[in-house]
Amino acid sequence: MKTEDKYIKDITEIRSMMERSTKFLSLSGLSGILAGIYALVGAYIAYRLFYVNNENIVYNTIDRQEISAEVGNLIILALAILILAVGTAVFLSQKKSQKDGEKLWNSATQRVVINMAIPLVTGGIFIIILLSKGLYGLLAPASLLFYGLALVNTSKFTFEEIKSLGIVQIVLGLLASYFIGYGIFFWAFGFGLMHIVYGIFMHQKYEM
Amino acid sequence: MKVIIDGLRKAFESRVRLGIMSALAVNDTLEFTALKEYLDVTDGNLASHIKALEKEEFIGVKKSFVNRKPNTRYFMTKQGKKAFEEHIMALEKLINSHK
Numbered sequence: 001m002k003t004e005d006k007y008i009k010d011i012t013e014i015r016s017m018m019e020r021s022t023k024f025l026s027l028s029g030l031s032g033i034l035a036g037i038y039a040l041v042g043a044y045i046a047y048r049l050f051y052v053n054n055e056n057i058v059y060n061t062i063d064r065q066e067i068s069a070e071v072g073n074l075i076i077l078a079l080a081i082l083i084l085a086v087g088t089a090v091f092l093s094q095k096k097s098q099k100d101g102e103k104l105w106n107s108a109t110q111r112v113v114i115n116m117a118i119p120l121v122t123g124g125i126f127i128i129i130l131l132s133k134g135l136y137g138l139l140a141p142a143s144l145l146f147y148g149l150a151l152v153n154t155s156k157f158t159f160e161e162i163k164s165l166g167i168v169q170i171v172l173g174l175l176a177s178y179f180i181g182y183g184i185f186f187w188a189f190g191f192g193l194m195h196i197v198y199g200i201f202m203h204q205k206y207e208m
Numbered sequence: 209m210k211v212i213i214d215g216l217r218k219a220f221e222s223r224v225r226l227g228i229m230s231a232l233a234v235n236d237t238l239e240f241t242a243l244k245e246y247l248d249v250t251d252g253n254l255a256s257h258i259k260a261l262e263k264e265e266f267i268g269v270k271k272s273f274v275n276r277k278p279n280t281r282y283f284m285t286k287q288g289k290k291a292f293e294e295h296i297m298a299l300e301k302l303i304n305s306h307k
Contacts, residue, residue: 103245
């Protein structure tokens with residue numbers, strides 16, 4: 001029957017167009033897996049080099065001069081991980097959108113970037129303020145919390161799974177702020193392991 | 209525009225026009241180039257469909273300058289929104305009645 005098929009096709013077409021024009025679907029699961037690996041390597045380096053498993057870390061009882069050099073290295077390490085992870089995500093998204101015949105920088109991408117950027121930039125500034133006050137122990141919880149909020153905030157404009165990943169990061173962030181001194185383990189679990197798990201899941205679901 | 213059968217609108221019969229309306233239903237405004245990319249059609253083809261929808265007053269045009277370059281954005285009018293919603297409802301009804 002010609003007409004009924006056409007109606008169903010019309011509805012499918014409407015749905016797909018609405019989704020394509022609002023959602024950023026060029027994110028590759030591989031980006032998540034790689035970001036997770038970078039984070040785990042970074043957490044390991046940080047643990048070996050700087051980590052003091054001590055509740056006093058929050059109150060900065062150590063000489064300020066001594067700790068500021070370590071913190072400087074920690075910031076460089078964190079920035080390196082961030083640049084690698086974001087760079088990988090942009091590169092793989094570019095490849096995926098090329099394959100799908102779409103431009104990467106469209107209105108859907110812009111929405112994702114803006115909705116991510118507001119909580120992330122807020123979190124970044126907040127963390128810099130924490131560091132300047134010597135509250136190093138809150139670095140891991142704060143980064144998990146703001147990253148989680150950014151993901152939840154962005155999830156309506158991309159794959160729906162991102163929302164649950166965001167909630168996981170928020171819960172980890174709260175736990176890390178309670179069990180202060182173990183922040184790096186929660187951080188490695190959230191940014192490392194969870195990215196890998198979600199990356200594999202999304203790669204299998206959407207790219208196989 | 210007359211209602212043709214069961215609330216379906218002739219103006220939305222074409223795939224391109226249906227696509228334009230769907231994209232504008234979920235975006236406040238869209239540029240010509242963005243629509244072109246989503247629909248994968250030629251400039252001329254898209255322009256003629258846009259003109260037809262404009263004539264029905266289902267979509268409107270906002271012209272402005274961004275960095276001194278002309279920028280044309282399209283949006284859905286209230287009338288267009290109503291017509292599009294009715295069209296979707298009619299489609300759903302027709303599909304359900306065939307079951």
